[in-house]
Amino acid sequence: MTWLPYAVAAWLFAAGLYGLASSRNLIHLVGCLSVCQSATYVLLLGLGYRWGSIAPIFYDHPPGTPAVDPVMQALVLTDIVVGATLTALLLVLTVQIFKRSGTLDPEHLRPIRRRGAK
Amino acid sequence: MSPRLRLTLLGAALAGLLPGAVAVIGRLPEFGATIAAYGERINAIVPAERHVANMVSAINFDLRGLDTLGEEFMLLAAITGTVVLLRGRRGEETTDRAMRLPGRAILPRSEAVVLTCRLVGPLLMLFGLYIVVHATVTPGGGFQGGVILASGTLLAYLGEGYAGWRDVVRSHWLDAMEGGGAFLFVLCGLAPMLTGAAFMQNVLPLGTFRDLYSGGLMLIENAGVALAVCGGFTQLFLEFLEETRESAGPEESGEDSA
Amino acid sequence: MSVLIPLLFLITAVSGTAIVLIRDPSRQIFAIAANGIVLTILFTALQAPDVALSELAVGGAAVPLLFLVALMAVRAGTADQESGGDGR
Numbered sequence: 001m002t003w004l005p006y007a008v009a010a011w012l013f014a015a016g017l018y019g020l021a022s023s024r025n026l027i028h029l030v031g032c033l034s035v036c037q038s039a040t041y042v043l044l045l046g047l048g049y050r051w052g053s054i055a056p057i058f059y060d061h062p063p064g065t066p067a068v069d070p071v072m073q074a075l076v077l078t079d080i081v082v083g084a085t086l087t088a089l090l091l092v093l094t095v096q097i098f099k100r101s102g103t104l105d106p107e108h109l110r111p112i113r114r115r116g117a118k
Numbered sequence: 119m120s121p122r123l124r125l126t127l128l129g130a131a132l133a134g135l136l137p138g139a140v141a142v143i144g145r146l147p148e149f150g151a152t153i154a155a156y157g158e159r160i161n162a163i164v165p166a167e168r169h170v171a172n173m174v175s176a177i178n179f180d181l182r183g184l185d186t187l188g189e190e191f192m193l194l195a196a197i198t199g200t201v202v203l204l205r206g207r208r209g210e211e212t213t214d215r216a217m218r219l220p221g222r223a224i225l226p227r228s229e230a231v232v233l234t235c236r237l238v239g240p241l242l243m244l245f246g247l248y249i250v251v252h253a254t255v256t257p258g259g260g261f262q263g264g265v266i267l268a269s270g271t272l273l274a275y276l277g278e279g280y281a282g283w284r285d286v287v288r289s290h291w292l293d294a295m296e297g298g299g300a301f302l303f304v305l306c307g308l309a310p311m312l313t314g315a316a317f318m319q320n321v322l323p324l325g326t327f328r329d330l331y332s333g334g335l336m337l338i339e340n341a342g343v344a345l346a347v348c349g350g351f352t353q354l355f356l357e358f359l360e361e362t363r364e365s366a367g368p369e370e371s372g373e374d375s376a
Numbered sequence: 377m378s379v380l381i382p383l384l385f386l387i388t389a390v391s392g393t394a395i396v397l398i399r400d401p402s403r404q405i406f407a408i409a410a411n412g413i414v415l416t417i418l419f420t421a422l423q424a425p426d427v428a429l430s431e432l433a434v435g436g437a438a439v440p441l442l443f444l445v446a447l448m449a450v451r452a453g454t455a456d457q458e459s460g461g462d463g464r
Contacts, residue, residue: 002148002149002150002151003143003144003146003149004149004382004385004386005149005385006142006143006146006149007143008385008386008388008389010139010143011389011392011393012388012389012392012393014132015392015393015396016392016396017128017132018125018128018396019395019396021124021125021128022121022124022125023399024399025399025401027401027404027443027446027447027450028399028400028401028404030443031395031396031401031404031407031408031443032395032396034395034408034439035392035393035395035396035411038388038392038411038415039392041415041419041427041431042385042388042418045418045419045422045424045427046149046385046422047146047147047153047154048153048154048157048422048424049149049150049153049381049422049423050150050151050152050153051150051151051378053153053423054423055257055423055424055425056157056161056172056173056174056423057171057172057173057174057256057257057425058165058171058173059171059172059255059256059328063161063162063165063166064162067161067173067423068153068157068422068423068424069153069154069157069158070157070160070161070173070174070176070177071154071156071157071160071177072154072157073174073424073426073427074174074177074178074182076419076424076427077174077178077259077261077262077426077427077430078178078185078186078189078261080261080427080430080431080434080435081193081261081262081264081265081347081430081434082189082192082193082196083434084265084351084434084438084439084442085192085193085196085197085200085350085351085354086192086196087439087442088196088197088200088354088358088442089196089199089200089203091358091442091443091446092199092200092203092204092358092361092446093203094446094450095361095446095449095450095453096203096207098449098450098453099207099453104450107121172426174426174427175426249429257425257426257429258426258429259426261430262426262429262430262433265430265433265434265437265438266429266433268438269433269437269438272437272441351438354442355438355441355442355445358441358442358445358446358449359445361445361449362445362448362449362452363452
């Protein structure tokens with residue numbers, strides 16, 4: 001029970017890595033990368049949680065009420081938004097690869113790249 | 119490398135890492151028992167020091183504002199890269215006209231969809247603005263509000279069609295919002311130095327705790343982030359949607375496109 | 377509360393695994409959106425409303441849309457190659 005959040009984070013990261021290694025479609029691969037990313041969110045927020053604490057917003061509760069760790073939340077918050085733009089960049093690269101080589105399968109990419117290099 | 123060999127390698131690597139992961143998880147603080155001392159101190163000190171109710175905004179825009187500046191430029195760089203990649207193929211001249219694939223069927227929208235979008239769209243924009251403005255008081259801030267505002271413009275796409283959406287959303291404005299937001303953030307860092315204070319030191323009056331005006335300089339930084347995120351995400355949507363319809367000439371009428 | 381949070385962690389593990397195991401990208405988009413919603417609920421339960429708001433907007437709306445449009449762009453390109461620019 002006390003180790004469950006960390007185990008879930010490790011599991012998500014491993015599942016994402018498995019997806020990255022076994023994917024046959026570059027768009028699917030970007031999706032698997034987002035699973036690895038969500039593992040970090042689960043780990044950070046799991047580390048910052050404390051039973052019986054309020055959210056770190058002292059509007060309804062007076063300052064001094066035990067609250068969860070705001071630093072982890074700030075880290076995750078910015079990463080979610082910036083990570084989405086990086087996902088967009090990866091997707092555009094994927095579409096460009098498709099336009100140039102006509103395939104989305106990473107297995108078929110190597111010979112085309114070799115031919116284009118000469 | 120064959121797929122089977124690759125998966126075997128990955129399995130071996132994961133199996134090798136497993137004992138280390140188990141050891142680390144065993145040493146981590148018990149879930150829900152305690153939090154880091156840094157966060158604890160922030161919760162104790164910052165409400166009185168900065169007159170801000172939302173600790174997450176206080177960290178993003180004041181205590182670790184320099185980190186957020188870095189994040190802001192990562193955002194800017196990622197979006198610039200995306201736009202350069204997409205426009206590089208298309209050429210810059212066509213970005214202000216709606217394009218359409220010639221063979222694609224034009225589907226009429228039902229009146230219910232149009233009505234719902236016209237009703238909900240402005241409400242969603244208003245909600246986004248609320249989230250942005252109340253950054254230092256209640257949950258929310260420039261990052262979340264910016265994304266909500268950007269998704270609000272998509273309802274115009276759903277309700278008015280692509281050409282109508284392109285009439286409302288102008289690419290130059292988005293570029294200006296995105297760059298201007300980042301510039302505003304940098305300015306917030308540099309302006310205090312004119313008065314002899316440190317970079318990004320909170321020199322404005324701090325306002326009242328739990329009031330809409332609280333946090334001083336944080337509010338301006340928050341507005342800069344909101345501008346950059348909203349402009350950037352709308353720009354992403356626009357350039358992505360343009361990508362699906364590049365192989366045709368410009369569309370003349372702004373009325374009946376799907 | 378003490379049952380809810382572990383349950384939500386387990387659901388997160390399942391929905392994240394589903395993204396990896398669903399191989400067809402057009403179906404995977406639904407898994408990504410569902411994972412965004414599950415993460416939103418988990419973050420709310422972990423007392424992180426700020427993070428939940430941004431995950432809701434990004435993971436539930438923006439990222440699935442970007443995937444969808446990327447898929448559409450690829451399909452439009454495929455149709456071009458197969459039938460000489462005749463849409464789909």
